Amino acid sequence: MSPTPVRIVLIGDRTDAVVAHRAIPLALARAAHDAERAVDAQWLHTASLGPEMAARLADADGVWCVPGSPYANMDAALAAIGFARRSGVPFLGTCAGFQHALIEYARSILGLTDAEHAESNPLAPRPLITALSCSLVEVEGRVHLAHGSRLRAIYGCDVATEAYHCNYGLDPRHAERFAHATMRITARDDDGAARGVELIDHPFFIATLFQPERAALVGRSHPVIGAFVDAVVAASDRRHGARARVG
Secondary structure: OOOOOEEEEEEOOOOOOOHHHHHHHHHHHHHHHHHOOOEEEEEEOHHHOOOOHHHHHOOOOEEEEOOOOOOOOHHHHHHHHHHHHHHOOOEEEEOHHHHHHHHHHHHHOOOOOOOEEOOOOOOOOOEEEEEOOOOOOOEEEEEEEOOOOHHHHHHOOOEEEEEEOOOEEEOHHHHHHHOOOOEEEEEEOOOOOEEEEEEOOOOOEEEEOOOHHHHHHHOOOOHHHHHHHHHHHHHHHHHHHHHHHHO
């Protein structure tokens, strides 16, 4: 009997106009092939997520909050991220997913209940996510990976070059708030700006401002996508194994 396909929920407002949205199915297909496990990826438009969202995520083996902000329903995206953070379900956030993972954590854990995204709320008195000093639209740049971090272990090196398509990131004035939090900045650019974070008390929770899914557009598997799918497979096997023992 073939193993049960793993179910990954993609939180975001899918459109073929977004390059990353075209890349994600290719990236997951490559990671699924490498993991020798079928992946059932389901897109959930944020406008479709209401009070029943918990039920729609309950059977998810993994959650990926994808690029493409502003979301139609920012609160729904934040709630999905919060679900993954609290439940221990493997989580990946890329680009807008990175930005909103920071907001969800800041609001829920750091006590910054008014943390906002300047793109969604330009009049916010204390935006956590603000316009980058230099646009990263269709730009590649180096990222430096923190020693002892999960990202460093995934890459197996200290420095990588990654592709971006974004205009917003963590406001540097708020970076120090994450220095001693359970969400740590573990990838930075050449100037020290945050480019990736991870939760140190979670089985797998990584978010990057860069878009690792784009590697699939040039026929490459990406280690971050592969590690995410491996974590999803492991989580699924543990859950189904537990159900079998109960049964």
